[in-house]
Amino acid sequence: MALITPQRFLRFAAEQYPLLRELLDTGAVTEPELMASIGRHRRPADPEPSTIRENLLAMGFLERRPESDGLEFPQPLERFLRYLHREHHLTSASQLESYVEDIARLESELNTAVAAPQSTDLPFVLEELAARIEEIRHDIAGNKEAITDAVIRFQANPDALSLQARYARVIWLWERYLVPVQELIDTERVMEEHLNSLDRSMLDAEGALAAERPDLAGGVRENRLRLYRMRRQIVDDFRESMLELQPLYQRAMRESETARDVSHVLDHVRRHGAGSLALEERVGAPVSRHEGLFGDLAAKAYLYRLADFQPRGRVELDAALEDGGEPINRVDLTTLFGELESEQPDDALEWLVDSLADRGGSVRDLLTVFGRAVRRLETQPGSEPRDYQFGDYTLRTYPRSLTNETMETDHERD
Amino acid sequence: MSATEDEGRFDLPGLAEIFGELSRGRHICAEDGRPYHELQEHEAAFEELFDRLGYRLQADERGFYYFQAQEAQSVSGQTRRSAVFFLILVEALWADEGGPEPLEDLVMERSWSIPDLPHLGRERYVEIMEQLDRTPDEDLLRDEVKRLVRFGFAAWNDDERFRFRAPALRFLDIAREVADGLRAEAADEAPAREVQA
Numbered sequence: 001m002a003l004i005t006p007q008r009f010l011r012f013a014a015e016q017y018p019l020l021r022e023l024l025d026t027g028a029v030t031e032p033e034l035m036a037s038i039g040r041h042r043r044p045a046d047p048e049p050s051t052i053r054e055n056l057l058a059m060g061f062l063e064r065r066p067e068s069d070g071l072e073f074p075q076p077l078e079r080f081l082r083y084l085h086r087e088h089h090l091t092s093a094s095q096l097e098s099y100v101e102d103i104a105r106l107e108s109e110l111n112t113a114v115a116a117p118q119s120t121d122l123p124f125v126l127e128e129l130a131a132r133i134e135e136i137r138h139d140i141a142g143n144k145e146a147i148t149d150a151v152i153r154f155q156a157n158p159d160a161l162s163l164q165a166r167y168a169r170v171i172w173l174w175e176r177y178l179v180p181v182q183e184l185i186d187t188e189r190v191m192e193e194h195l196n197s198l199d200r201s202m203l204d205a206e207g208a209l210a211a212e213r214p215d216l217a218g219g220v221r222e223n224r225l226r227l228y229r230m231r232r233q234i235v236d237d238f239r240e241s242m243l244e245l246q247p248l249y250q251r252a253m254r255e256s257e258t259a260r261d262v263s264h265v266l267d268h269v270r271r272h273g274a275g276s277l278a279l280e281e282r283v284g285a286p287v288s289r290h291e292g293l294f295g296d297l298a299a300k301a302y303l304y305r306l307a308d309f310q311p312r313g314r315v316e317l318d319a320a321l322e323d324g325g326e327p328i329n330r331v332d333l334t335t336l337f338g339e340l341e342s343e344q345p346d347d348a349l350e351w352l353v354d355s356l357a358d359r360g361g362s363v364r365d366l367l368t369v370f371g372r373a374v375r376r377l378e379t380q381p382g383s384e385p386r387d388y389q390f391g392d393y394t395l396r397t398y399p400r401s402l403t404n405e406t407m408e409t410d411h412e413r414d
Numbered sequence: 415m416s417a418t419e420d421e422g423r424f425d426l427p428g429l430a431e432i433f434g435e436l437s438r439g440r441h442i443c444a445e446d447g448r449p450y451h452e453l454q455e456h457e458a459a460f461e462e463l464f465d466r467l468g469y470r471l472q473a474d475e476r477g478f479y480y481f482q483a484q485e486a487q488s489v490s491g492q493t494r495r496s497a498v499f500f501l502i503l504v505e506a507l508w509a510d511e512g513g514p515e516p517l518e519d520l521v522m523e524r525s526w527s528i529p530d531l532p533h534l535g536r537e538r539y540v541e542i543m544e545q546l547d548r549t550p551d552e553d554l555l556r557d558e559v560k561r562l563v564r565f566g567f568a569a570w571n572d573d574e575r576f577r578f579r580a581p582a583l584r585f586l587d588i589a590r591e592v593a594d595g596l597r598a599e600a601a602d603e604a605p606a607r608e609v610q611a
Contacts, residue, residue, distance in 0.1 A: 157512050262505050270538065270545060280490060285480070285493050286437055
């Protein structure tokens with residue numbers, strides 16, 4: 001097999017880019033899936049599919065998954081390709097904390113090496129320190145980019161995820177990545193203390209080394225500048241991530257709460273019915289009880305204006321009665337209709353006959369309310385007609401019993 | 415206020431139509447056109463007049479008007495089913511559908527035909543609907559939609575598709591209110607159970 005040089009590696013990557021892109025998106029593949037992908041992307045001048053497969057494995061583009069026949073990208077290569085595509089991975093707060101612990105250890109080693117003039121460790125400590133600082137800077141920048149990507153994906157929703165799934169990711173990003181980073185950079189927290197301490201140690205080391213070992217003093221200074229850049233960038237990246245994610249997070253929390261409330265109510269209805277929830281009272285849509293004529297309304301409006309009128313003289317109604325006037329008996333038909341509706345009698349007309357006889361109503365009142373009941377309430381007619389006696393009148397009709405369901409007015413019917 | 419101004423105070427444009435609609439429980443929103451604009455322009459006068467007639471006019475900042483029945487007034491029992499019908503749709507959309515956010519836009523910017531509805535497709539929803547009525551079928555769902563349309567919570571796009579109108583968002587307010595109440599009840603009951611235990 002020919003030697004695999006970086007140039008050959010990169011040339012193969014360029015030639016097989018569409019295949020690599022697909023494999024990156026697919027994740028792990030089986031052998032048949034891999035051959036199918038190769039077949040889809042193979043151009044006429046390309047080597048045989050089996051050769052392409054061998055090259056993928058030989059150059060380290062793919063490796064076997066543990067305990068499975070599947071193949072996958074090795075993690076460093078996957079990260080490299082995603083970096084090229086600006087698809088950034090998220091670094092957890094615990095990973096960042098481990099970097100900070102490393103920094104504390106390296107600071108101690110730096111102080112030891114500077115204090116011992118014979119020590120040869122200092123260049124290696126500086127090299128490791130630079131690597132750790134850059135790792136933190138890149139990982140937090142990666143987090144910011146990943147959060148920006150997540151916000152863009154949230155809005156574009158290319159995977160057609162449900163709102164629930166999209167908001168869940170926003171909440172997860174916020175709670176898992178942003179809040180811990182906020183704690184890390186909090187000026188009163190441990191990371192800040194470590195970084196301040198490292199800064200002081202490096203300043204001291206630079207001063208101590210300046211005269212005798214200026215090359216190492218320069219190395220310390222370079223690390224100090226790296227540390228400044230990293231700290232500045234962490235704060236900037238954090239602020240940017242906050243600005244990107246905070247509005248979405250707040251919406252996600254609010255909306256998730258609403259969705260939970262909806263499910264809570266539905267759970268209750270499923271288990272106990274809706275009776276105790278008073279949903280209809282909360283909606284409060286009135287049931288029409290009026291005839292709805294414009295003339296009536298205008299007259300009513302005018303009469304209400306009269307309510308403000310203050311009479312100048314006193315009208316003695318009782319005195320007028322004593323002079324031989326007779327009281328006029330008026331039955332409130334709306335109230336009577338309401339009572340009929342709540343009583344739900346088996347025979348509506350019979351109930352009305354009895355009720356109106358007690359109240360001194362007229363046959364006109366009787367027919368008005370009975371007519372309303374037939375039009376507006378769900379009634380079941382009996383099979384045989386019967387006679388009803390009301391004063392001097394004999395009325396003949398089918399008895400009608402009421403059911404519980406209230407119908408809407410004629411106008412409301414579909 | 416002069417006598418002339420006072421007399422014209424309740425001479426409100428579109429009064430009969432507006433009163434007729436509102437008093438039947440309908441919600442009036444911007445897409446209703448003239449009635450909505452008349453209400454918006456003369457809101458205080460309408461409110462005062464309706465108040466004197468025994469009706470409470472509610473102006474919702476999301477752009478609609480409705481009558482909230484007062485204690486002595488009868489309310490339509492059918493809106494209970496409308497509320498549950500709407501909430502089922504919201505739950506299904508939230509869990510299953512991609513689309514715009516926030517949730518309110520997701521609900522308001524879609525339309526459905528009766529066979530699209532999730533109410534018959536899941537046991538949970540069938541059970542919920544059964545608690546309110548009989549076992550649901552497409553006819554029942556169509557009746558529910560007609561009712562929503564009648565109260566101004568929804569509108570037909572054509573014969574087969576409907577969409578919600580802004581007033582339907584009241585059902586979400588109600589869900590929040592009810593859920594708060596249920597949580598408070600549960601919190602009250604928890605210490606009592608502890609004492610019993």
